Amino acid sequence: MQPMSLMISLFVFGLHMLPSLISGLQVVLGHTAMISCNRSCSTVAWMRNRIPVVRFVEGKFTVAPEFESRIKFSSDNLKKGNISLVITDTVYNDRSWYTCSCDGHEGCDQYLDVLLPVSLEVAVGDQAKLPCYSDTNKLTPESNGSIRWEKNDALVVKLKHGEMEFGAGFEDRASVSKAKYSNGDLSLTINSVKIPDAGLYRCFHLSEKDTYPEVINLIIKDCSSSNVIIVLAVIIGILVLPLLHVCHGKLLPACLRLKAPPEHIAVPVADVK
Incomplete structure (x- = not known):
């Protein structure tokens, strides 16, 4: 490869990787x-890729149409x-570089990354397996593994130097x-999931490498109500079927009499004098 072509390739690669190399702001889709x-x-x-998002000039706010009703800016x-x-x-297209111009002086550059959650539905009492994958060194001994899981920004479990630390409510239930x-x-395993376990989970590789998926939305399905309906249906069936059988036995002769052909019906004959 020619030196100039190599430089161009490296430049393009650098532009592609720049957002991930710089510490940016991450937000889950639909959140603030x-x-x-x-x-x-x-x-x-405030500008997004050099395009105005919101302006405050001479006491007047102006918001770009695509951000209408979604911007909070306090005088x-x-x-x-x-x-x-x-x-x-x-929204997903909010991901970009943002820059603030203060009296014409630019600063506060920040890259906003919008994360897309992957949904996982588990029934109450079942085991939940939340997947997470990242580039790790194959030669890393077990004692040097580094993983951190969070739910709604609170610790679930952390593995470091071979020791596990658990967040409140996940002791003896969560593991990596x-x-x-x-x-x-x-990946994270949670045994005997409960209704409060529902929420947004994030996996972090403590070497700060990217992980996939980035966010998991754990949905807990409460089957107790459907189970109650099934039990009631069974009970009703047990009670009603014998009654139907009895009623059917009593009504059957009457039905047969009504359906009997005319020749089988006895008609009284008057005496002939």
Whole structure:
């Protein structure tokens, strides 16, 4: 490969990898993202890929149509030096670079990444297996594995230096496999799932490498109500069937009499004198 072609290839590769190399902000699709910025200024403009998102000039707010009703920007916070941008109900195309212009001076650059959750449905009392995979060193001994699982930003289980640490409510129920770490399998197992276990789970490889899937939405299905309906149906069936049988036995002769042909019906004959 020619030197110039090699440089161009490396440049393009660098542009592709830049967002993942720089610490950015991650938000789950549909959730709220806040891009922090603290500056003292009188005019503010937030831009997405150099395209205006919101402007505050001479006391007037202007919001881009695609962000209409999804932007929270407080003039009171502006007076306190907080010009952070809040985007509610995030959509996938919100992922991009955001830059703030404060009195014409740009700063607070931040890359917003929108994560797509994968849904997993499990019945109450069953075992849940939440998949997660990442690039790991095949030669890493079990004692050096590093995994962290969180549910709604709270610790579920952490594996580090061969020891496991558990979050509240997951003791003796949650686990990750030390043996499978070298295969890139960081999956989480939760035994005897409960209704409160429902939520958004994230897997982190402590070497900060990417993991897949990025977010899992665990849905807990309560089968107790359907079980009650089934039991009631069985009970009703047990009670009703004998009654139908008895009624059928009593009504059958009457039905046969009604359906009997005319010649079988006795007709009284008057005496002939």
